[in-house]
Amino acid sequence: MFSLFYGLYKYMFSKTEFHVLILGIDKAGKTTLLEKLKSQYSNLEGLPPDRIVPTVGLNIGRVEASNTKLVFWDLGGQPGLRSIWEKYYEEAHAVIYVVDAACPSRFEDSKSALEKVLLHEDLQGAPLLILANKQDLADAVSAEEVARYLDLKKLDERAYTFLAVSAYDGLGIKESVNWLVDVMERSKRTEMLQLRAGANLSST
Secondary structure (H helix, E strand, O other): OHHHHHHHHHHHHOOOEEEEEEEOOOOOOHHHHHHHHHHHHOOOOOOOHHHOOOOOOEEEEEEEEOOEEEEEEEEOOOHHHHHHHHHHHHHOOEEEEEEEOOOHHHHHHHHHHHHHHHHOHHHOOOOEEEEEEOOOOOOOOOHHHHHHHHOOOOOOOOOEEEEEOOOOOOOOHHHHHHHHHHHHHOOHHHHHHHHHHHHHHHHO
């Protein structure tokens, strides 16, 4: 009985932990983003961009921001790997969707992949942060242009926003994380996941 109460106490009073998916088609800059997040929020030096290879499977990064613990799941974006994404949807509090803003020729592929993500019932209500990445490149389009192209007006009641970032030099990263933490703390999905975790805890 003590262990049950201790488990509940730990669950209710420890720092909130959020699980965030980092999705996007291949070469959008997802792993570079994860490494930059790690270097900006912890004492760990992330991998330099020239040493990052395409993700096959999953990279995990843990950071603390705004008194919360964030666990990022960076999933490979090659066409053959996108079917793996849905295995992680059920536990995710939110989604970061990364778009290569310097490669408009791949916006259609990016839009198609995002639409499949948003239609999945296991991600219902999950806040969505779309990042127009690679703003360090001269030919990158703005977050507003990416928003116009992806045209997400048909979204359900989920919270979402578009922000311009550079995973290479860190532009916009902290603003993005601040938005994400704020919206996850107020999200009905977070409430639902916490209730489910509490129910699972009490049934063990």
